[in-house]
Amino acid sequence: MGNGRYRTVFHTALTPADAFDTARRELRSWLVVKSRHKSIDIAAYDAGETRLGDGIVLLHNAQAEEGGAQTRQWQLRENRGGGYWLSSLVVHAPAKAKDPQQRTWFWIDVEYVRTADGDAEDRSAPKAAIPRIARQLLGVVDARDHWAELAAKPILIRPDRIDDLLEVLTDDERRLPTVVASPHNRVPFDDWRKTIEGVTRFLPGLASLYILDPPAAHEFNREVGAAFGVWGGAVRTYLPGLDLALDEDAARHRVLSSTRIEADVDRSARLLAGLPRRLASGGRLPKPLSRLSRAAVASAVSRSESSDGTASPDLDLLLEERTKILQENNELRELLELADHEERRLRAEIDDLQNGLLETAAELEVENQKNVDLFNLVRTLRKRLEDAGRAEEAYLPAEETTRLPTQLPEVLERLEELDRVEFTGDVDLVWKLEEKAQSSTWAQTTWRVVVALQEYADSVARGKFHGDFRRWCLEPPSGASAIPVGKVKPDESDTVRKNAKMRRKRELPVPRDVDNSGRVYMGAHIRIGGGAGMSAPRLHYYDDVRGTGKIYIGYLGPHLEVKSTN
Template sequence: MPAAEVAVIGEDQAPERQSVPYRTAFEARLDFNESVARVREQIRVWLRQKRYDVERFDAGTPEIAHQVIALTASTTTAHGWQLRERRPDGVTWVSTAAVTQGKGRRQSWISLNVEPAAPPGVSLPAAAHPPRLIRLLLDAVDALDGETPLRSRAEVVAVAGVDDLLELVCAEDRRLPLVVAAAPHDVAFEDWRRDIDRLMQSLPGLASLFLLDPAAVSAFNAGIGETHWIGSASIRTYLPGVDPAIAEDALRHRVLSRRRIEAEPQRAGRVLAALPRQLAANSLPPAALRGLELSLRDFTRGTSERRASEDRLTALAEEVEMLNELLSTADDNERQMQAKLSRHTDELLDLTSDLEILRNDLERRDATIRALRQRLAALGRHADAYVPVEQPPPLPTSFSEVLDRLDSLAPFVVFTGDPAVALDLDEHPPHSNWAQLAWQALLALADYARAKRDGWSGGDFKQWCESPAEGGKAISIAKVARDESTSVRNNRRFAAERNLPVPRQIDRSGSVFMGAHIKLGTSATVSPRLHFHDASSIDQTIYVGYIGRHLSNTATSRS
């Protein structure tokens, strides 16, 4: 059997990458029957590319290769195809394509879902790229997200097309992200375009893709405004609901900088695809979902009818075997859905907890501000009480941005850890919340080290957060841990993971045990942490040796 279109995740990769299927839907301005015909033809091309028996598929015979079953289902308003590919490792890849009737006569929804199912104890793989079928479908029909086109390759925009692109960026009917890449002036456009095509290879069907040529970049930035602009050789992901008139809205629309793209293009590609994949999987309209939710009975009913003229006993035995296989796969799917639900619940509880802490902090700060204003007013300094203050720069929304800003904290905070481990966090849905807390913690560490240089002697970093010097930045003390538990310190493997790099003037071995850490999140699957060593009494510096998912302990093990 030809290999399925997958790349198995290694043990060192985050398991959450497995949890999001490739799922998308788009509109076609075609009548239902024409859409069915076009999708069916592209499925035939896809199966032929996989070297499966297309003649058996055309005849309605379910088994089109060894351990490969193709099923069809149809109602008056929906038509679906399902391919189940069993691999030798026990994983079954389930690909479902469907067409459903839209509201108008010449409107159809085309949807595609690809995900693995596996019995307990078998690790799930993850699709390295979108299935080849989505590219075939996007090339076969004029696919639309509202009025925004979806293409298998990014569309180049010249100056004359900038106004149309701006309308699409701000369109109210978009469900999916719109990704814009801005060409640099110092690189040949076609060379840059090849690099961007590789970077965007995981995005077809999940986002609308556009490339601004060098002359169009300035025109686009002039039209979108200074808060929502895009830098040369950078990529920006515009989520639905863009409003350039609201400065704060810019924080939602993530920027992938040229520095990060050039430093780690493969990781940049994964980060670029992570959010669109999540949004596409969770934003299918009800009409498109109807096609993907055709029941097991719908997919198998036609099989019985087609086999009625075959040898009855043989047909029944084969059908029982096939149904048992499908039921087993359905059980695996149900277990996976329960695991996903549990993970999402953990993430929701984590974010809810963080939100409660932040609201309490904001309430205390608001109360302090009101009290201070009242005191100034009572002293006859009413104007001083309400004079506007200088606004701080916006918080970063990714760990890529956090790493890019770290140099600004030197010499008080120095990062000695592995940037790749920190950047892995950007591939998880709550990454923005974690990155903002990480930056606030780093600012607080810098203020603490600076204050110690200037003579503050109130204790360690946790005590600083309880009672910072005047004007100093602090974070919630609930987020700060002075050390690891005894069980972690006494476990050789756990302790070794926390033996993190420092300059040799701090320790001749080049590393120290960093038990002190800051909790960036509490989700059961990731629980990111920031580990640091306080050397402020030696060289006025805090060394951050690790930013990443929770290191191993008695509750979480990587073995």
């Protein structure tokens, strides 16, 4: 268990039949390669036998859920030392495609399990390397972590794919880290690309991997802003829940410098893989897989081990014995499923605590640095005043202080201070967000957003700016309020716009003088905060500055349903 385990989970658009065929083909290929170094009987595997050699057992189980979903599970156990290596491959397919982007899930686990009779002096367990079957599958299927591409090597990003990368980074459904490498200032790009492939070699399946070419690096850093950029050959790990609207969030997304990489590529590779491995190993499984249980395979073990007895000539006794075995197996399955459920619950709690610890540590680092910076600034300004003969002014209290709101409903109340931004949405949804621990952070982010919208709208109304809000954030006038441009989405995807149900959810209230129907489509939205899944807040707005002179916020609440969400 723990950090020694390798785990990867990804989905594909394969049909169930193709997914199962691919899994069987790559599993056999993997075993063939292993047989060159271990006594694995491939003929026994082809014959459907469970024992493939001395201390080597392969179990296969197929499940059909109510509703038509299908699952295939393979579990390879290899005895070694005071324990055994346990390798699991699970393929889960839905009953039928609900949309063209069907999700068929692959789940690979490899870990060393120490048995009770193992060496008590050796408490440590060996760390699982990336299994060859994981690299094989990543090489033959279009593996995805929602929108992120999972590949065996970093994917090249040119300028025309910057928007795709930004979508990946700010995607709330992303479960795994995204690792982005930048070009080196002095090393030829092709040579540095090979170095990056070496330093990311322990990451396939644990993170989505990308490398920016020189023109793309310039564009990328302009889009995400200085706090979130990566340059000079550095590699940056962007964790899930990235919030480009908060510079304070930048410390959470660690940078590995080119200097450290060049000094020791091997050590850098292990350092880079540490956090992604921990997150993948201890993180929550996607919802379609969280209902599955390894107890199903365990019960298959019980059935295979209880099928070696000799047949009884007494049919009644045979049926009685069979009924008894089935009853015992059912009881065992229930116990194993209960234990598996408890294990998943505890892992979810550990994952939450781990993520909370990372965020708290990052916030503490940022606040400490800000305090130091402010202290140095105040000390410098006071010294300048003293040197100018104005020492009496150096210690006067501030004439004006600005307090950021700490509650989202307070943001709505303070909109009265702004004359060009109006909230027309459901207040109850805003109060719903107050139930979350991050609500105070979301409130401060939302206030920064509405202030930026106000200044943008005022500038447009005065004829001083002629672009849209995204352009305003991309190239803000000197001294103007703006937010990171990666947070601003001018419209929804084609999938959402063309789906009647999804589009209706974005037809939001406005005054009648904006539209006679009292509602308009608000595809433009802003990502307010991080967080996983549908709880991450969104602000949908309608820009009518060139009409009624205002911007209308028709929705502030949890992420609206999208087509790609299961």
